[in-house]
Structures are given as structure tokens and as C-alpha cells.
Amino acid sequence: MNEFAKTWWKESVVYQIYPRSFQDSNGDGIGDLQGIISKLDYLAFLGIDVLWLSPHFDSPNDDNGYDIRDYYNVMEEFGTMKEFDLMLKRLQKNGIKLIIDLVVNHTSDEHRWFRESKSSHDNPYRDYYIWKEGVEKGRPPNNWPSFFGGSAWEWDEASGEYYLHYFGKKQPDLNWENPKVREEVYDIMRFWLDKGVDGFRMDVIPFISKHQDFLDIPEDSLNHPEFIYASGPRLHEFLEEMNREVLSKYDTMTVGEAFGVTEECTQLMTDERRNELDMVFLFDIGRIGRENWRQNEWTLPQLKAMFNIQSEVGNFHWPTQFFNNHDNPRSVSKYGNDSPKYRETSAKLLAMLLLTQKGTPFLYQGEEIGMTNYPFTSLDQFDDIEVKGNIDKVLKSGASPEEFLQELNKTSRDHARTPMQWNKKPNAGFSGGEKSWLSVNPNFEIINVESNLNNPKSVFHFYRQLIEIRRNSTDLIYGDYFDIDPGHTKVFAYTRAGIRFTYLIMLNMSDSMVKYQVRFEFQDYELLLSNIPTTPNKISTNYIELQPWEARIYKSKPITNRVEYE
Ligand code: NOJ
Ligand code: CA
Numbered sequence: 171m172n173e174f175a176k177t178w179w180k181e182s183v184v185y186q187i188y189p190r191s192f193q194d195s196n197g198d199g200i201g202d203l204q205g206i207i208s209k210l211d212y213l214a215f216l217g218i219d220v221l222w223l224s225p226h227f228d229s230p231n232d233d234n235g236y237d238i239r240d241y242y243n244v245m246e247e248f249g250t251m252k253e254f255d256l257m258l259k260r261l262q263k264n265g266i267k268l269i270i271d272l273v274v275n276h277t278s279d280e281h282r283w284f285r286e287s288k289s290s291h292d293n294p295y296r297d298y299y300i301w302k303e304g305v306e307k308g309r310p311p312n313n314w315p316s317f318f319g320g321s322a323w324e325w326d327e328a329s330g331e332y333y334l335h336y337f338g339k340k341q342p343d344l345n346w347e348n349p350k351v352r353e354e355v356y357d358i359m360r361f362w363l364d365k366g367v368d369g370f371r372m373d374v375i376p377f378i379s380k381h382q383d384f385l386d387i388p389e390d391s392l393n394h395p396e397f398i399y400a401s402g403p404r405l406h407e408f409l410e411e412m413n414r415e416v417l418s419k420y421d422t423m424t425v426g427e428a429f430g431v432t433e434e435c436t437q438l439m440t441d442e443r444r445n446e447l448d449m450v451f452l453f454d455i456g457r458i459g460r461e462n463w464r465q466n467e468w469t470l471p472q473l474k475a476m477f478n479i480q481s482e483v484g485n486f487h488w489p490t491q492f493f494n495n496h497d498n499p500r501s502v503s504k505y506g507n508d509s510p511k512y513r514e515t516s517a518k519l520l521a522m523l524l525l526t527q528k529g530t531p532f533l534y535q536g537e538e539i540g541m542t543n544y545p546f547t548s549l550d551q552f553d554d555i556e557v558k559g560n561i562d563k564v565l566k567s568g569a570s571p572e573e574f575l576q577e578l579n580k581t582s583r584d585h586a587r588t589p590m591q592w593n594k595k596p597n598a599g600f601s602g603g604e605k606s607w608l609s610v611n612p613n614f615e616i617i618n619v620e621s622n623l624n625n626p627k628s629v630f631h632f633y634r635q636l637i638e639i640r641r642n643s644t645d646l647i648y649g650d651y652f653d654i655d656p657g658h659t660k661v662f663a664y665t666r667a668g669i670r671f672t673y674l675i676m677l678n679m680s681d682s683m684v685k686y687q688v689r690f691e692f693q694d695y696e697l698l699l700s701n702i703p704t705t706p707n708k709i710s711t712n713y714i715e716l717q718p719w720e721a722r723i724y725k726s727k728p729i730t731n732r733v734e735y736e
Contacts, residue, residue, distance in 0.1 A: 179369075179423035179448060180488055181647050182219035182267070183525070183637050184532045188496045189226055189248055190234055190607060191589045192535055197603030201589070203249035207257050212619070214264040216538060216630070217637040220423065221261060222371050224496055225271045226254065230280050232340040233318075233555050234496075234587070235271075236373060237278040241358040258366055267368040269423055274355045275377045276341040283354075284342055288326060288333075297348045300334040300380065301326075313386045315395050319559030322395075336377055336399055338555055346378045346408055359416045369423035372447070376400035376431050376439075378408055393462060396430025406438050409446035418445065425490060425530075426450040433483060442486040449490045449530060454479060456498050463564060465504075465580040470679055473505075474656050477664075481528055481651045489529030493520060494537045499585040503543035507681060512719050513540055518632040518701035519677050519721035525636040526666060526675045526723060528651040533633070535590050539622045540629040543585040544611050549575055553608055554583045584608065593620040635699055639723070645671045660684050661716065672726040673698075674709075678716035686714050695724035 193205030203226070213221065225235030228243040235245060244254050261268050277284060286295035302311040302323070310323035310332050316339070323332035324339040334343045344351050359370070379402030387398045417424060428436060428450035439446045454476040459468035480489045493501035502508050506516030517540030524531050546552065549561065549571055557578060564574050589606045591614040592599030597606045598614035611617070622630035640646050645668020655663045660680035666673040674692050678684050688709055697707040700722040709724060716722075 175442070176648070177448075178267075179220070180530060181641075182423070182530060183217065183640065184220040184222050184269075184530060185213060185216070185218040186222045186224065186495055186532060186534045188224045188234075188535060188587060190224075191587050191600070193590060193592070194601035194603065194606070197601060198247070199597075199601050199603050199606045200247045201600070202247065203244070203253040203257050207253070207260055210257075210260050210264055210266070213266065215634070217634055217641065218266060218533070220267045220269060220368070222269045222425075222532070223271065225273055227273075230278055230340070232278070232338050236273050237276070237338065237341045238273055239278040239280045240282075242361060255365070262366070267423070268366075269369040269371055269425070270362060270367050271373060272355075272359065272370040272375075273373040274344060274358070275374045276335065276337060276343045279340045279342055288329065291329060297345055298351050298354075299342050300345050301329070301331045302334070302384065303331055312384050313392065315392055316559070317395075318555050319561075319563055334380070336374070336395075338559065343380070344378075346380070346404070347382070352408065352411065356412065356415045359412075363416070363420045363422065368421075369448075370425075372424065372426040374429050375409070375426040375447070376402075376405055376428055376435065378402070379404040394430075397432075398430075400428075400430030400435065401432070405435070406444075406446060409439060410444070413445040413447075422448075424448045428452055433479070437484050437487060440487045441484065442488070449488055451490050451492065451495075451532075452480065456493070456495075460581065463560065463574065463581055464577045470659050470662060471657055474653055474662060477527065477651075478653055478656065489527075490532060491524055491527045491529040492532035492534070493524060494534035494586060495532070496534070496586050497583050499581055499583075500541055500543045501537060502540050503585070504580070505679070507719065508542040512681065513542065514629055515701055515717075515719040515721075516679075517629045519679065519719050521629070521633050521636055522675065522699075522701070522721040522723060523662065523677055525633075525640050526646060526673065528649070528666065531640075534586065536586075538630050538633045539591065539617055539619055541588075541591060541617055542611065542613060543579065544588050544609070546575065546579050546582070546584075549578075551609070552578065552582060552584055553587070556583060591618040593618050632699075632701060639698060643668075643671070643673075645669060646673055649673065654689070661686050669732045670728050672729065674724040674726075676714065676716060676720075676722045676724075678718060678720045681718045683718060684716045686716050687712060688714055692724065692726075695726050698723045698725050 190201045192201040193209050194201050195204035226244055226248050227238045228240035228245050229235045229238050244251050283295050283298045286293050287299045304310055310321050314322040316322040318338045322334055322336055325332050335341050336343055377399045381402055391398055424447045426447045440450055458473055459466045501520050502517040506520050588608050588611050589600035594615050598610045600606055622628040646666055649666040649668030653664045661684055662677040662679055664675055674695055692709050695709045702717050702720045
């Protein structure tokens with residue numbers, strides 16, 4: 171029934187912290203490590219097993235820490251190495267593992283290596299980065315675009331060459347062809363693993379191997395260069411080497427951000443019989459309906475098809491499940507309905523979807539209380555380098571500022587980055603200072619941790635209950651996923667069939683009531699949890715009336731004739 175070997179990271183629930191926006195401890199308006207330490211009891215109470223910390227390294231913050239200046243130091247605004255060590259110790263005391271963000275496709279241009287590299291052609295660090303002459307004066311080596319606007323090549327007057335940057339111009343790409351660069355990366359990994367961290371989330375890891383012909387990419391790929399950038403020839407070789415040199419020597423969990431990869435590449439990166447990564451984040455579900463900064467309509471059958479693709483990647487691939495992270499809008503605003511009438515119910519439905527799917531679930535800070543998108547009213551409110559860098563191009567392409575704003579209100583990364591809403595106090599309790607680095611969502615008086623904790627029927631307690639159910643059910647973790655009704659436009663209904671039990675999950679992902687037909691085989695299944703008070707607690711009729719955004723999970727009687735997991 172299931173070819174997988176059991177491991178701790180398959181059984182874990184992961185919680186992502188974006189340190190800048192989680193909790194400020196000293197009133198400067200910026201979240202920090204002491205702030206995280208002060209909230210560890212809260213995380214333990216929620217029931218998470220692993221914390222993923224977005225970059226905490228020294229950085230000039232051009233891309234909020236995804237531009238690292240020193241991999242061996244903590245960002246000053248976040249605290250000190252001593253505080254990092256204390257945080258790690260406290261996490262361990264609470265039984266929570268820690269994975270950190272490994273951002274090694276690029277560094278900051280303020281990294282010592284880049285400063286050396288830039289200083290002259292014969293500097294030993296020159297080859298740590300990718301330098302090329304222009305095709306002619308004033309014209310970069312090829313047409314590769316940067317994700318943050320303009321060309322991916324930046325001219326350096328002093329040395330008379332261009333350097334490559336897939337992201338901002340303050341994020342030069344490392345040259346992984348150079349074995350010294352790879353050794354440096356492995357040293358960084360060993361340093362943090364030896365400290366006691368349990369693994370890595372790897373930033374845009376498929377981009378590390380560059381196409382060495384540096385040819386122009388076809389015109390029709392210019393809006394989606396990720397598909398080209400992710401298909402470099404030596405990716406698997408590099409990942410195998412990293413695994414051999416470092417990962418295989420520790421008990422780690424690794425998850426690669428798989429922007430732009432094909433299904434075949436996903437298989438190769440995560441196949442358990444190979445030695446590359448444990449898991450990857452795929453982009454299909456998170457980007458459904460997305461066309462760059464635009465959000466188009468999508469349907470439930472399309473979404474279900476994406477879950478099916480995940481489950482079909484192969485028997486030896488273990489999926490991840492996530493709706494939120496620091497690069498995406500808030501899930502309740504995108505997949506649910508964030509109007510006062512349905513916000514809580516639909517946030518709970520999404521909790522059930524996330525925690526009953528096959529794969530390791532990743533929650534993002536604030537998701538557990540149903541935080542929503544921020545109501546931006548003008549373009550200058552955005553902080554994100556992605557918005558700032560692309561604004562000219564978007565307006566030049568003919569879009570009006572109003573249209574751009576309207577779409578960003580659905581797609582911007584800043585929705586996820588507004589401060590965590592802890593209570594009703596000023597700055598939502600995120601900071602005791604005057605101002606937070608990014609505005610707090612005005613709905614914090616209604617949506618905050620304190621009111622969630624005080625209300626046993628809150629979104630928070632629903633997450634807790636589901637995490638608890640999942641923890642106590644091997645079958646819900648390892649059981650087979652089967653979509654029983656892929657074409658239904660409102661109800662997402664699926665089973666998770668394990669060795670002793672089968673679970674039936676029914677989610678009405680619409681604003682209307684649905685009379686849903688239940689197959690005979692599910693008669694007598696027992697209700698485990700629902701987001702709307704529901705009777706009876708057993709399936710005993712052919713039809714079930716599902717209220718708008720209603721979510722239910724049922725459990726079968728014990729089954730005796732199925733085989734054991736390995
Ligand atoms: C992906 C990260 O998640 C995103 O926040 C960042 O801007 C880019 N990689 C560049 O590091
Ligand atoms: Ca602070």
C-alpha cells in the first residue's frame with residue numbers, strides 16, 4: 171500500500187516564522203530573536219514540531235534577508251549569535267526542531283566575496299560570481315530578465331564587465347561551477363548543523379546550475395524565465411554532492427523551493443532512492459490563476475487537479491502542503507472567503523485541507539488565527555522590492571496604476587509580511603515602540619492571538635485540534651490519498667486510506683449550501699471534527715447537507731486486512 175519509510179519529518183507539522191514581522195522585543199518596530207523566544211510557549215501550545223526560520227543572517231535587507239552579507243553572523247536588528255543559541259536551546263527544550271533558510275543561489279553584493287570579486291579581474295574571488303562581457307558596448311551578454319525588474323545583468327564600470335543577478339542587483343548569483351564556492355556552501359551548512367539546527371529550507375535551489383552557453387531565452391519565455399533558470403545541466407550533480415559531503419552525515423530535513431521545475435525534475439530531486447533533497451515546495455497550488463502580478467479566476471476542479479499531480483509525482487516522492495508563506499497573499503483571502511460572514515469558517519476549512527492532505531504541512535505565521543490580506547490603497551504603501559522593481563515595466567506595458575493596485579491587493583507578497591497580530595494593543599502587540607516597520611492590518615482588533623486563545627471555537631483552536639488528530643493518526647499521515655469527486659465544482663471530497671482506518675474529508679468550498687450525495691461505503695463513518703456544529707455524528711443517510719464553507723472529517727471502523735507500513 172505504501173512504499174515509504176517512516177521518518178520524523180513526514181510526521182511533522184512545520185511553522186514558518188518571518189522574523190521581521192513576528193514579535194519585536196525592544197521597541198524598534200522590527201521583530202527579533204528575543205521576540206521569538208518570548209512566544210515559544212505559544213508555538214508549543216499550538217502543537218508544531220518544526221520551526222522554519224526565514225533568513226536570520228547579517229544582511230543589508232534589500233530583500234529582507236534574502237540577500238546575505240555574512241552567513242556566519244546574525245542580523246544585527248534580530249539580535250546576536252548568543253540569542254540564536256538561546257533560541258535553539260529553548261526550542262529543543264520544547265521538543266521543536268529548527269530548520270533555517272539556506273540562500274545560496276546568490277549573496278548580497280555587500281558580502282566580502284563579492285566585494286573582493288568586484289575589485290579586480292585577477293582577484294581569487296573573481297570566479298565566485300558570474301562575470302561576462304557585453305555583446306557590444308552598452309548591451310548585456312544576453313536577454314535574461316531579473317525577477318525584480320530589468321535585465322539580470324548589471325554593468326560594473328570599474329572592471330568593464332557585467333555580473334549576473336536573477337533577483338535584485340544587490341543579489342549577485344554565485345558561480346556554482348567553481349568548486350571553491352561549493353566548498354564554502356558546505357562549510358556554512360556544517361557550521362549551522364554543528365550548532366544543532368535540523369535542516370534547511372533551500373531558497374530557489376533549482377537555479378544554482380546555470381546554462382553555460384548563456385544563450386538568449388525565447389521571447390515567449392521572458393515572462394517566465396524560471397522554467398529556463400531551473401533547468402541547468404548540473405543541478406542534480408550539485409545536489410548529490412551536497413548530500414554526500416554534508417547532509418548524509420547528519421539527521422536532517424531538507425525542503426527545496428522548486429520554482430520553475432518540471433515534474434521529472436521534482437522526481438529526481440526528491441526520489442527516496444536517490445540522495446538529493448527530502449522534499450520540495452511546488453508552485454502549482456500557490457500560483458493557481460496567477461499571471462505574474464495578475465490574479466485570474468480559477469476553479470475548484472483545477473485546484474483538485476493540482477493536488478492530484480502532487481500525489482502522482484511518484485511513489486518515492488513525499489509532498490509538502492502549504493497555502494501561505496512570505497511570498498504569497500493570505501490563504502483565507504485567496505482560497506477562502508475573508509468577508510466577516512465566512513472568514514472564520516473558511517479559514518477552518520483551509521486548516522482541515524492543509525492538515526488532512528498527504529505530505530508535510532507548512533503553516534505560516536498568522537495563518538493559525540485566520541489573518542487576511544492587507545487593504546492597500548496606494549502603490550507607495552508597498553515595501554516589497556518585487557513591486558518597486560517592476561512598477562515601471564508594468565506601467566509601461568499599458569496597465570494603469572489603479573489596475574496594478576487592484577491586482578496587488580490580491581497578489582502582493584506584502585500581505586504576508588504585515589506584523590503578526592497578537593492582541594488589541596497598539597501595533598497589535600507586535601511592537602511596544604511607536605511604529606512597526608510595515609503597517610499592521612487595521613483588522614487587528616478583531617483578528618488577534620489573544621481573542622483566538624480566549625475563544626474555544628476560534629480558528630486557532632481548530633488548528634490545534636487538527637494537529638492533535640494528525641499527530642495521533644499514522645493513517646492520516648501515511649494513508650493513500652484519493653480524490654473521490656474530481657469534477658465537483660463546490661465540494662472537495664477525498665479519502666485517506668490507511669492500514670487500520672480510512673478517513674473521509676468533505677469540504678464545501680463555496681458560499682452556497684450543497685446537498686452532497688455520499689456513497690454507500692461511507693455509511694457508519696464517525697464524525698471526528700467539523701467547523702460547524704453538526705449532527706448526527708455518524709453518516710446514516712445518502713445525502714449530506716453541507717453549509718457554506720463547511721468542513722468535516724469522518725473516520726471508518728477499524729479495517730483488519732490491510733498490510734503494515736515498512
Ligand atoms: C525566494 C524567496 O522566498 C523570496 O522571498 C526571495 O525574494 C527570493 N527567493 C530571492 O532570494
Ligand atoms: Ca526589535
